[in-house]
């Protein structure tokens with residue numbers, strides 16, 4: 549079901565000790581300052597800290613635990629891999645899949661991502677599935693075509709029931725970690741396009757009910773403007789999720 553959601557993707561940052569301190573600051577600030585809103589908050593720390601950080605999240609609250617990746621394999625001799633079931637067993641409810649950094653540095657393609665999605669969904673994890681174009685693609689005026697292909701090949705093979713569990717994050721690669729944010733109009737245009745594509749692949753109800761996040765240098769200054777767009781339901785936040793004051797202010801931006 550569509551909701552306002554802010555997810556903090558810590559990427560490969562913090563130590564165990566710093567991570568615990570950060571989540572404690574975030575939960576305290578949010579509980580003190582965010583009252584009248586139903587925004588959901590997902591904290592996505594690195595794998596080794598998931599269990600401990602999950603225990604620090606207040607129970608039955610707006611806070612949820614998410615991972616940054618999972619294996620497409622169920623279990624077995626796959627050295628170094630982390631399965632969806634393992635994530636679920638330490639309290640994860642969400643998993644980020646298809647982040648551009650994984651597509652770029654770890655060669656994850658739409659075929660592999662479609663297998664990871666299936667593995668996550670089979671375990672009951674909710675995927676936050678990322679799509680987004682490079683600067684080159686945008687400048688060639690191919691953004692819509694590119695996003696459509698990522699959706700078709702990566703996501704739209706899911707059944708209606710499976711698709712219901714998915715959150716989509718639009719993250720233009722040129723805006724990630726660069727300090728260069730998409731304008732609210734640019735974000736809205738692509739979000740609306742994604743919703744149209746969902747309506748075509750599934751139906752109008754699925755399109756209306758899907759939560760679509762924006763990611764890419766979102767911060768405490770620009771979040772309110774981005775989140776006020778009709779098709780932007782929140783954010784997938786990188787750098788600013790590592791600063792408790794900034795992250796809390798983003799959560800307050802609805």
Ligand SMILES: O=C[C@H](O)COP(=O)(O)O
Nearest residue numbers: 557724725764765786787
């Ligand atoms: O997953 C988060 C996105 O990659 C955005 O990162 P950023 O906020 O540091 O640009």
